[in-house]
Amino acid sequence: MAVLNEEQTMLRDMAREWADNESPVTAFRNMRNAAPAEGYDSAAWSEIGQMGWGGIVVPEAYGGSDFGYLSLGLVVEQLGRNLAASPLASVGPAATAIAMGSSDAAKNDWLGKIATGDAVATLAIDEGPVHDPATIATAVADGKLSGTKEFVAEGDSADLFVVAAADGLYLVAGDEGVTRHSRTMADARSHAQIVFDHAPATRLGGTDLTQKIVDRATAVLAAEMLGMAEQAFAVTNDYLKTRVQFGQPLSTFQALQHRMAKQFTELELMRSVVEAALEAIDAGRSDIDQAVSLAKAVGGETLKLVSREMVQLHGGIGMTDEYDAGLYLKRAAVLEAMWGNAAYHRERFARLNDY
Amino acid sequence: MAVLNEEQTMLRDMAREWADNESPVTAFRNMRNAAPAEGYDSAAWSEIGQMGWGGIVVPEAYGGSDFGYLSLGLVVEQLGRNLAASPLASVGPAATAIAMGSSDAAKNDWLGKIATGDAVATLAIDEGPVHDPATIATAVADGKLSGTKEFVAEGDSADLFVVAAADGLYLVAGDEGVTRHSRTMADARSHAQIVFDHAPATRLGGTDLTQKIVDRATAVLAAEMLGMAEQAFAVTNDYLKTRVQFGQPLSTFQALQHRMAKQFTELELMRSVVEAALEAIDAGRSDIDQAVSLAKAVGGETLKLVSREMVQLHGGIGMTDEYDAGLYLKRAAVLEAMWGNAAYHRERFARLNDY
């Protein structure tokens, strides 16, 4: 655990308590089964808005608390533990895009609403099934943006899109020139295709801003992955203590003990790299890119390990939809693919370090 | 175990018996401590010669038995089990180079002596610390060969060298123009630097022959590695059964049991790929190159696993020179580096398969 200040400790504890009481995994199941058009738990989102988490990275001048990314990560980690279906991980970086952006109008129009949860903002970056910021074709001419974005988280219902074009980052608000195509994915969350056809767009900044925002989104995603890995491990750990085979709890079998020890070891390393990425952002360090790639790559491999072991160590029931293992497995795979998988970030890290 | 004919079964059983009775690991230790200039066990080599193993891949017309590479591999595997310090793995492929080569004089002069063990032939291919047949600079002009070869197995005492030049394979016999520089390596075997300076050379064939011979040498090396891996595993297995800690044999600890099961699993795969490479050579298949790269890469990783686990699972005494674990570890590392390591052969396999 990073060393937290008082605000951060309170925020984390509050988020953990809220997630455990108000947003357990059953809440995700209910959302999945109800399959609302927006693809998230809107009642929970409204509570999140009231608690002000939408404004954790919004400047105080615009109604936010400006606690920073470590704080946002702590909250998203707690939500990730229970697979809470919330747009928070998208909203935060999108808000930062507006806050760091060059449009005062955008700040005035949107940051306040985002901070209170009254507007859902998201990022529309990728144009294919694999993260590849180097091949963006979306273009803007005369203030109108055109292009097709794939797998836009919360795209089914977002009020405003922070969109990557070839020459930088733009804000598209409202439905003019925007067509949404829903996608049903393994994690039962919203990942829509968004077609922009001469949608009115406000410029926020250049491609450097795009990269900054994607790095922030990746770090927050890594925090969600950390929460998931933690909880997947904890659930498996508890299961091994209670499941009896051959007359003894599975937890007494040394081969399984050592596999749990291995996972625990990797989890500790994962916590370090994820927290370091969030802290690097808050500190405005020059190596945020490296810290983020380290977090996504190392964290991604750890979540992969832990979520696969969760299924295997649960045995047959781990294969049933009734148990939670499959839910963690599916969400883990989707997050692994988002914003570049482990291999992508290993390569990026290597290039940044001239390996 | 490949399906063997009667001759092969007899040969294997005889080699196993000989190695266990006449060439146990203590024989290698004695050789290492005595450090003879030739770097192998010359008394044992003389017995090997009398048994005719030098002629296993020598055509019958020249006094060999022409049993083929599976047979040679079976024998070398048995020698490898006990780390027998014998030049056989070098002699066989060198004999094939002469037998496949274009010089009848070379065949008449040398194959008979090789078959009886009266001449030690070896390969001089690499010119640096890493196997790289594409960068050979050794050149021949007017029947005189010049170039420096590194890490020539049995180079300290070999009677004749099968030498790779840029334009193909040559035979250099005798000491004219040949200077030997001994190298003391971790495995305590002979790996000399040989400087050829206008040494009289007989042409055997082009670079295609070079590749054929290196593939054969690699397959035989893989057989030695198989024998080593088998025995390293068996010794560890026996140790776990006898070593008591916490009041019970180590073999009863499930975490160790599963690690042994993992090694056993990899060993079975290793046996398959090594035997398949030897069989491919005997069958004259068109994909010998692939089969050999598969054997060296998969086998190399397995021997690496088994030899490292041998040290770890022996605990402290595995670190002592008194126990055999270190001997297997050191020889394994040298063989891993010879004729291309696992990464080299993975890449070669991939290119051959257009991955």
Place this chain on the structure above:
Amino acid sequence: MATAAELDAPTKPLDTFRHEARDWIEANFPPALKHAGNAMATIEGPADESADETAWRTAMGKKGWGVPTWPQQYGGGGLTSAEARVLNEELGRAGAFNPIGGMGVMMFGPTLLEYGTDAQKQKYIPDIAMGNVRWCQGYSEPNAGSDLANIQTFAEDKGDHYLVNGQKTWTSGGQWADKCFALVRTDKSQKHAGISFLLIDDMHAEGVEVRPINLISGFSPFCETFFTNVKVPKENLVGQEGQGWTIGTRLLQHERNSLSGGGGSAARMNAGNGITALAKQYRGADEHGRIKDADLRSRIIRHEMDQRAFALTLRRAALDAKSNQGPSAATSIMKNVGARITQDRAELGVEIMGMNGLGWEGEGFSSEEINQTRVWLWGKAVSIYGGSTEIQNNVIAKRILGMLDHQ
């Protein structure tokens, strides 16, 4: 695994048989079915059978060639293994397939032929040979998974019949099955020796309730099965009371062999450049034609080599079995290596396709992509069922270390 029968001399010259088989297939195989799959052999439940399919199944059934090496007196083909191989080659040559499969053929039939009475064989085998009846397996229970001998389903002795009560789980195809072979407890005072092997004739009888289990892949090929006061006549006991563990584990050998065969077919299915082509299609190739992502490529290479090593090991084990060297040590590793390769391949497939490899249903994804998601998820079961990877490792360890701290 080849059996000793494979070394038997064929009853007639193989060439003669080959021609006979070829002619018969040509006369009977409906051309419309050429290169179609065999719906019945899959675990996914029955597709509606077309008229052609019915005709083909009936023809093969009557001929006995769905179970070619089983005795003719019970409706089998009475062929030698060599002839059966020839038959299989000829089916392949004609683009045909064996329409008769399932658990009756793969597991229950061979076991009953070994342990059943003549009356039992007469009663059950011909229907299996005709492909008329689907069997399911009543083995696992909620508290008897890896520890199978812990089953509690009780068959109470009521004189001329047993009264069966209990819960089974992982009943493969239970919702489609007609009959069930089950392990039941006839003696509560002994663990292994209290188990018997019992046949439930009607899965639709009163007291039998079947609930499909929804899996993470979205499929439901397995069921929970509840037996409440189900009457089973005593003649449905196979072997003696208390012999169930012996018979039941013998049946598991047939299962494991068919799973290794599954591994083999996986190895064949996966052969070639499938995953490499997929990687180049989705992720591009570099200027030398290599898979562009070097990190991904290095893992694909290892996977392909692992698979090649596995295929060679299957071949080696088959050759060992055919020669007089006895069962190969390699057979003990097949299940785990097959599972690892299947799962690695699915993981690579998902990784290559990126977000497209995680589509669940509906628009935006090709059927291959949806299939990739489902196969990946379903594949997580192969290291769990039929003896988990952990249990297989225990078995291997017992073999090599000669002892275990349990079992």
Place this chain on the structure above:
Amino acid sequence: MATAAELDAPTKPLDTFRHEARDWIEANFPPALKHAGNAMATIEGPADESADETAWRTAMGKKGWGVPTWPQQYGGGGLTSAEARVLNEELGRAGAFNPIGGMGVMMFGPTLLEYGTDAQKQKYIPDIAMGNVRWCQGYSEPNAGSDLANIQTFAEDKGDHYLVNGQKTWTSGGQWADKCFALVRTDKSQKHAGISFLLIDDMHAEGVEVRPINLISGFSPFCETFFTNVKVPKENLVGQEGQGWTIGTRLLQHERNSLSGGGGSAARMNAGNGITALAKQYRGADEHGRIKDADLRSRIIRHEMDQRAFALTLRRAALDAKSNQGPSAATSIMKNVGARITQDRAELGVEIMGMNGLGWEGEGFSSEEINQTRVWLWGKAVSIYGGSTEIQNNVIAKRILGMLDHQ
């Protein structure tokens, strides 16, 4: 691990202390030793000490700054942890080093300060503080490795003294040691409670025989030590009879912390592009300046990231310890991760250098190459000593699963 003392207020303003330390170092540190290593701190045995080295050790010893936080009454520096950090920074700034180390400083001293009598501290601590005496550790025995509590070396009660008989092994630096702290058995009827912590004053006394163990790396830093009727006065018992296991495991915590520190220093040593540069030097770079062998490169990247993650974890644990959050959960993983990184790095180094990375001695190899071979082999010990990887995994499992099937 930081202790509560780290949070103590310094006795004087740190800036004042910093200037005092800087001035003293400038006045006392022999410039010829600038950036030299500390021979005494290594396990490889003593080098001959130069006059400058003796002068520096004596100066630091008299000042008490070799053990800066130990009490002044026993020859320590009496500094707060904050001051000790400043001292360390100033030593680094001047290119100097702490010349006083070894097992007395790292393990025995802290333990004796905690459990010893005042007389024992007066007798032993000042010599450790001066760097005058080398201690070795008499713990492991041939049949008590991972199962340390199984030690059999017996200290028989002879009234005013013990008579010690038995065999120790892995006695680090036994051939160079003056004294030995040992676990001995004073009661054969109890396992843990029969163990006592005893000090052997003279490793050169009659009845003490020390045989160096030749390791696979060619080094002999450890010994077998035989005690035959060695008389040890009763005042050399630390704590009570039977308290040896408690005291001994406390000492192991100091060892483990110093090994984690070793991990930390390994992380620092390994930082930067060392292995990458080595790979480019030996194996070349491609046209984009990347390590040419893509397969090797992908493994180097993973290793470098693993190491980075470890360094961040060490930092996190240190920060946790300094704050009021208590010891971090992360400390339990340090030993294993440190060992894995050290060994992976050595394996990569050997692989990169090819045959040159396996030179043993003599011509044809640079000293870096010979060193690579030796470091690789020696490094195999780091997952064995100080609690093997397997024992550490048991400890972690006990922590997370709350039970174990042994220990």
